[in-house]
Amino acid sequence: MLVNERGKVMEVDGGADRENSNIAVGDAHANTIRQQFKIVYLDEVPAAPKRGDYNKDWGLKIGEPFFLQTSLPSGRYLDMIGRNMVIKTRNGYTSQMWYFDWRSKTIKSWKNKGWSWDIQNAGRSTNMQAWNTNSGWF
């Protein structure tokens, strides 16, 4: 715990483990995880990964383009029509190429590098598309 001289303790506001959660103070409570922080010294911070490094958490190489081929008999490739994901015959266009982006932890379109895989309607649909990358998912 990080405690000031009056016993106030630093905490993640509301205990919300989300990007951009506010930092606040509160009264100390035993075994309250929102009030617990680990000090990470700069020499312990990992180096930025390089293109081609294998990310074991995601099972993908960073920044390396790939195709996705369906196991259905046609063996067509994942592609986009507009922003919608479809399968199409291999055609050599970059709309059929994808890569793992370690910063956003999303799979991005090689053709439109500002677009990531996305479930339509903020995750409430069954349809997949490529949409502007944002950190909303995590």
Next chain:
Amino acid sequence: MERVVEAVGAADLRLRTMRYAGSGRAQHFFLDARTQTIKSNTWKDRSINIEGNGNSRNLYMRGTNARWF
């Protein structure tokens, strides 16, 4: 997923994804022995402070002063 405290715009303190070595200085803090405060490594004239002279729950970065001790 490792999140750390970040001083956003030299003011708000927020939880954000840890940046890798060589970047993300807004996420670096240090204990300043002279003022006995935790300072920002980017804005070395600012310390972690409780808003409203300690009467709020919100924490933010503010110009360092000796008032508390």
